[in-house]
Amino acid sequence: MKNAQSILILFVILFPWLGAIIIVAFRQNKEKGQHWLASAISLLTALAAWLLLFFNNTLIISIPLGGIFGNIEFVSDGLAILLVIIATSIGSLAILFSTSYMKGESQLSRYYSLILLFIGSMTGLVLSSNIFYLFVFWEMTAFCSYALISFYNDDPKAVRGGMKAFIITQLGGIGLLIGIMMIYADINTLSIPEILQSAATLPTLTLQIAGFGFLVAAAAKSAQVPLHTWLPDAMEAPTPISALIHAATMVNAGVYLLVRFYPTFKAVPGWNMTIIIIACLTSLLAAIMASVAFDLKRVLAYSTISQLGYMVYAIGVGGLFSSQFHLLSHAIFKTLLFLSAGAIIHSLGTRDMRLMGGLNKKMPFIRNVFIIGSLSLSGIPFLSGFWSKESVLEHGLEHGPLWAYTIMLITAGLTAYYTIRCVWMVFFGESRSHMQPHKISSMMKTTLTPLALGSLTTWLLAGPLSKFLQSSMPFHHFHTYSFWEPFLSVLTNPYTYLTLAVIVVAIFGFFRVKKMKGLIHEVRGIIGFAEKGLGFDELNKVFVTPTLWLAEGLRYTQTGILNWNIFGILLGLLFLISAVLLGGI
Amino acid sequence: MSFSFLDMIILAVLCLFGIGIYALLTMRNLIRIIVALQLLVKSVILFVILAGNITGQMALAQSMAATVIVADTIVAVLGMALAVQIKRKTHSLDTKDIAGLRR
Amino acid sequence: MWQFFIVLAACVCGLQAIQSKKLSHSALWLAVTSGLVSLLIYLLGAPQIAVIELSVGAGVVTILLVFAINIVGDEQEEKKPLVPKAIAILVVFGIMILIGSTLIPVKELSVSISETVTQNLSEMMWQDRFLDTLLQIILIFTCVLGTLSLMEDRNKSKEGENNEF
Numbered sequence: 080m081k082n083a084q085s086i087l088i089l090f091v092i093l094f095p096w097l098g099a100i101i102i103v104a105f106r107q108n109k110e111k112g113q114h115w116l117a118s119a120i121s122l123l124t125a126l127a128a129w130l131l132l133f134f135n136n137t138l139i140i141s142i143p144l145g146g147i148f149g150n151i152e153f154v155s156d157g158l159a160i161l162l163v164i165i166a167t168s169i170g171s172l173a174i175l176f177s178t179s180y181m182k183g184e185s186q187l188s189r190y191y192s193l194i195l196l197f198i199g200s201m202t203g204l205v206l207s208s209n210i211f212y213l214f215v216f217w218e219m220t221a222f223c224s225y226a227l228i229s230f231y232n233d234d235p236k237a238v239r240g241g242m243k244a245f246i247i248t249q250l251g252g253i254g255l256l257i258g259i260m261m262i263y264a265d266i267n268t269l270s271i272p273e274i275l276q277s278a279a280t281l282p283t284l285t286l287q288i289a290g291f292g293f294l295v296a297a298a299a300k301s302a303q304v305p306l307h308t309w310l311p312d313a314m315e316a317p318t319p320i321s322a323l324i325h326a327a328t329m330v331n332a333g334v335y336l337l338v339r340f341y342p343t344f345k346a347v348p349g350w351n352m353t354i355i356i357i358a359c360l361t362s363l364l365a366a367i368m369a370s371v372a373f374d375l376k377r378v379l380a381y382s383t384i385s386q387l388g389y390m391v392y393a394i395g396v397g398g399l400f401s402s403q404f405h406l407l408s409h410a411i412f413k414t415l416l417f418l419s420a421g422a423i424i425h426s427l428g429t430r431d432m433r434l435m436g437g438l439n440k441k442m443p444f445i446r447n448v449f450i451i452g453s454l455s456l457s458g459i460p461f462l463s464g465f466w467s468k469e470s471v472l473e474h475g476l477e478h479g480p481l482w483a484y485t486i487m488l489i490t491a492g493l494t495a496y497y498t499i500r501c502v503w504m505v506f507f508g509e510s511r512s513h514m515q516p517h518k519i520s521s522m523m524k525t526t527l528t529p530l531a532l533g534s535l536t537t538w539l540l541a542g543p544l545s546k547f548l549q550s551s552m553p554f555h556h557f558h559t560y561s562f563w564e565p566f567l568s569v570l571t572n573p574y575t576y577l578t579l580a581v582i583v584v585a586i587f588g589f590f591r592v593k594k595m596k597g598l599i600h601e602v603r604g605i606i607g608f609a610e611k612g613l614g615f616d617e618l619n620k621v622f623v624t625p626t627l628w629l630a631e632g633l634r635y636t637q638t639g640i641l642n643w644n645i646f647g648i649l650l651g652l653l654f655l656i657s658a659v660l661l662g663g664i
Numbered sequence: 665m666s667f668s669f670l671d672m673i674i675l676a677v678l679c680l681f682g683i684g685i686y687a688l689l690t691m692r693n694l695i696r697i698i699v700a701l702q703l704l705v706k707s708v709i710l711f712v713i714l715a716g717n718i719t720g721q722m723a724l725a726q727s728m729a730a731t732v733i734v735a736d737t738i739v740a741v742l743g744m745a746l747a748v749q750i751k752r753k754t755h756s757l758d759t760k761d762i763a764g765l766r767r
Numbered sequence: 768m769w770q771f772f773i774v775l776a777a778c779v780c781g782l783q784a785i786q787s788k789k790l791s792h793s794a795l796w797l798a799v800t801s802g803l804v805s806l807l808i809y810l811l812g813a814p815q816i817a818v819i820e821l822s823v824g825a826g827v828v829t830i831l832l833v834f835a836i837n838i839v840g841d842e843q844e845e846k847k848p849l850v851p852k853a854i855a856i857l858v859v860f861g862i863m864i865l866i867g868s869t870l871i872p873v874k875e876l877s878v879s880i881s882e883t884v885t886q887n888l889s890e891m892m893w894q895d896r897f898l899d900t901l902l903q904i905i906l907i908f909t910c911v912l913g914t915l916s917l918m919e920d921r922n923k924s925k926e927g928e929n930n931e932f
Contacts, residue, residue: 639763641697642850645688649858656865669810672774674870676807679778680800682863687785689855690848695790695836699797702828703781706804709820717811718873723887727896729816733823734903738910740828744835745917751839752920760849 084134088153088206090127091163095120095199099192110187114178117191121171124198128167131160137551139208139272152208152270157548158555161403162205162335165410166328170198172526173323176418179522180319180425190230194323197223201328205335208271210259217255217300220329221248227324228316237315244309246623251299251306255336258292261285271339275554278343290344293336294353301333302384303391304361308619310384314376318421321376326383326417327410334390334406338399342554345397354395355479359486362388366493370500371606374430375420378501382456383413385490389471392487398474400545400557405471407544408463408537412455415530419449422523423505426516432501437510444524446506448531453502455534457495458582463538469569469578470541476574491578492585499589541565673714680707694747694757698740705736770810777803790841794832801825815888 098120102113137156155163174194181187197220204216222245229241263269265285266277278286297303302310313325324330337354344350362385369381386409393402422445423438424430439446455464468491476484542562549557560568569575638644684704691697709729716725751757754764777800784796801824809817848855892900 640849641759641763642689642692642848646850646854646858649685649689649862653858653861653865656862656869660865660868667771669770670874672771673807673811674867674873676774676777676804678863678867680781680804681866682859683778683781683785685862686855686859689850689858690852691785692846692849693790693842695832695839696785696793699793699832700785702797702824703784703800706801706820706824709816710804710807713808713811713813713816716813722813723891726813726816726888727892727899729813730819730892731899731903733816733819734906737823737827738906741831741910741914742917744831745914748835748838749917757839757842758846 084131084136084138084155085140087127087131087134088138088140088155091124091131091167092153092199092203092206094124094127095195095202098124099195099199102188102192102195110182113187113191117174117195118171118178120195121167121174121198124202125164125167125171128160128163128202131155131163150209150270151212153203153206154208154272155206157551158335158338158403159205161407161544161548162328162331163202165331165407166198166201166205169327169410169414170194170201170323172414172530173319173418176322176421176523176526177317177319179520180421181317186230190227190317193223193226193230194320197227197324197329201332204332209269210262210271210274211269213271214252214255214259217296217332218252220332221245221252221300224248224313224324224329227320228313230317230320231315234315240309240312240315242627243619243623244313246626247306247309247619248299250622251296251333254292254295254299256292258289258296261289261292272554275340275342278346281343283347286344286347290347290350291353293340293344294350294357297333297336297391298357299333300336301330301387301391302361303333303357303388304364305615305618307361307365307384308615311377311380314374314380318376318417318424321380322414322417322421325380326413330383330387331390331406331410334387334394334402337391337394338402338555341394341399342556351395351397354391355483358388358392358395359483359490360388361385362392362490363486363493366490366497370493370497373432375424375432375435375501375505376417376430378432378497379413379416379420382416382494382497383409385494386413386456388490389468389487392475392479392483393471396475396479396483398471398478398558399555400548400560401467401470401474403548403557404541404544405467407540408455408467408534411530411533411537412452412462412464415448415452415527415534416456418523418527418530419445419452422519422527423449423516426519432504434511435505436508437506438516439506441516442506442519444519444527448527449506450502451531451534453498457498458491458578460579463534463536466538466541466566466569469572469575470565472578473569473572473574488578488581492581494585495582496585496589499586503589538566670714670718673710677707677711677714680704680710692759694750694759694762695744697759698743698747701743702736702740705732708732770807773803773806773810777807790836791833794829794836797832798825798829801828 098117101120102116134155137154139152139154142151174191177190177194181190184190200216200219200223204213204220207213207216225241225245228244229238231237259269262274262281262285265281266274268274295306299306310325310330314321316325365381365385365388369378369385372378372381386405390402390405390409393399393405423435423442426442427435429435451462455462458465458468472484472487472491475487542560542565545557545559545565548555549559680703684700684707687700687703688697691700709732712725712729712732716722716729747757750762754762756762780796780800780803784793784800787793787796802821805817805821805824808820
């Protein structure tokens with residue numbers, strides 16, 4: 080039994096990489112072969128991930144690499160398996176969607192190999208039990224994200240978006256590395272269970288620096304304020320990539336990092352409060368920016384940032400199970416929304432919502448699944464988004480400060496507002512342009528259906544999920560619920576109805592907005608400011624511009640001439656020999 | 665100062681190494697660079713054999729030297745094949761002319 | 768004392784190898800240097816390696832160099848070096864002095880010539896370092912395949928195809 084489980088764990092990580100190599104090596108001119116090869120590889124990986132559910136024990140695989148490299152360790156506990164299943168299943172759905180979305184594009188081998196490389200790195204990140212290799216996989220996902228954002232590399236906007244995403248997530252990587260080094264210097268181990276066990280013995284300074292370092296890394300990766308500006312610009316990527324990487328998997332890596340190390344840092348003074356402040360600010364600001372954006376994918380990007388704020392808020396108040404439950408339902412409905420947005424953009428050829436409208440009759444299937452996704456996002460009862468969002472808010476009310484709960488409540492209302500604005504502008508009303516959509520291919524419909532069904536039904540898994548998470552993770556404290564308990568507790572909580580009331584007010588507010596022209600004229604200045612990203616872009620230019628300038632300047636040292644390269648090597652040799660002579664290495 | 669055999673071999677190693685490095689730094693023709701690499705590796709082989717002699721582990725030193733000879737010959741062969749292809753593509757063997765990847 | 772002249776001759780031939788104007792002369796000086804170095808190796812007490820070094824260095828590499836020079840064309844002039852000569856000489860002498868100073872403790876030991884080397888070498892290669900030897904054989908095959916694929920001339924093969932019609 081043990082052997083099969085370890086083979087499955089290694090399979091889930093290595094098979095996508097093998098697939099990536101195969102796709103690049105057997106680069107064919109036949110497009111169909113590449114589509115089907117990539118789909119087959121990702122489906123097999125997803126199957127292996129689902130099979131991992133059936134093993135009852137958490138297994139630690141340790142592969143010694145000798146000497147300073149330590150051991151590569153993988154552990155398959157509840158948290159890891161949840162994220163592995165999400166990553167591989169949504170990955171395979173995104174690849175299936177791409178077989179129809181990317182029909183006729185060039186350089187498909189590069190596209191598919193990068194997606195498969197990303198899936199393998201993501202599963203390696205969550206399964207990793209050695210913190211240094213977690214960092215290695217973290218960097219690999221950052222690279223794949225950059226390469227896929229700038230996939231259309233003759234479009235300067237895409238390249239700029241990719242560079243920005245790379246630089247900002249690398250800043251987070253520095254925070255992670257500093258945290259790792261501080262911890263290693265004190266307890267001389269890189270293995271995560273050992274770190275979690277000896278949390279109490281670490282000196283306070285180490286815990287503080289490491290805690291905030293990890294927080295910076297998580298904020299950069301999960302697009303929290305002020306490091307959130309890369310995510311809207313990353314929408315230049317092809318839409319299946321936006322669905323996979325920037326909605327369902329990579330941005331969850333930051334949340335995963337915080338949850339994984341929560342027992343170590345929860346006692347650090349100020350850590351919890353910082354998380355709550357960042358999360359509330361993020362959710363509110365992102366919801367405001369989503370309410371005024373006109374690009375369909377940008378609205379969804381801001382929505383993602385806002386919902387990630389919910390997950391981080393849940394961690395800050397100690398509701399680890401709520402955050403994972405919201406992660407699960409968010410992954411499903413956000414992918415659904417992104418992929419249907421992709422179908423709309425593909426058939427109309429534009430991303431601007433001001434040019435859409437009246438698609439109600441012309442694209443009935445997409446309208447249905449998009450509405451299911453939006454209902455789930457807004458928190459309308461009996462869809463999975465409702466249960467998970469209420470769970471987060473409830474936990475926040477019990478354990479967190481009241482002002483934070485109020486902000487999150489207002490954000491829930493704003494979420495409903497911008498969602499219905501989006502749905503209305505795209506589907507209803509008069510057609511604002513003369514664009515005719517063409518038919519949706521059956522592959523797109525096949526991919527969207529399981530996601531819609533998931534949005535409708537995933538909430539049933541809440542109880543078993545909580546038991547699964549608690550039973551396999553000894554250091555964390557997850558609340559466990561029986562099957563009906565979460566739903567009963569949500570329904571009997573009076574504050575749930577408060578949230579519903581806010582949502583209803585927001586929806587009515589949208590329909591009355593035309594009557595409030597006077598008010599809108601007053602806040603016109605703020606709306607213009609919000610459209611430009613509330614000034615955060617200017618702040619980020621402070622980081623991005625000097626880095627690019629320095630990189631351009633240093634390019635003069637790379638002459639490309641063999642003799643100068645040899646000169647560099649010899650200088651290194653001189654330095655090494657002097658070090659040996661002077662210090663005795 | 666009396667020179668022992670040891671001193672002379674060390675001198676030979678140092679001189680050949682120095683000649684090889686100087687040639688690598690200043691020569692512009694690719695074939696000359698391959699010749700310089702060969703000289704460099706000869707000095708290393710000589711030094712490995714010397715080390716084997718001094719410490720008495722001649723068999724180990726000889727097998728290491730054999731490995732180094734094989735590796736260096738392979739490098740020379742592949743280097744020459746690459747030089748021929750470069751000459752065909754860019755019609756020049758100068759190191760300045762083949763730095764074409766630089767924007 | 769006569770060994771000193773062999774060492775001196777090896778250094779002079781090495782210098783000539785890199786300094787000669789014609790490439791084919793360069794290859795010949797390299798062959799002579801190989802021979803002298805292999806003589807030094809024999810004097811140090813490693814006859815098998817001396818033979819291998821002679822046959823490979825003065826044989827295989829020289830022939831291959833001559834082939835390559837034939838295909839590529841014998842270039843006669845040497846242009847101005849890209850790294851200034853002063854910097855190059857500085858670096859070279861710096862490295863030589865540094866390595867020399869690392870080697871000073873070695874002078875305490877003395878040189879001895881040991882017998883019964885033959886049996887130990889084959890035992891060593893095929894038992895103790897079997898993996899190493901196996902890898903070298905694989906490497907040689909890879910090198911042959913690599914060279915064959917590298918030497919393929921894409922233009923000629925396309926012309927050949929066109930001529931069939």
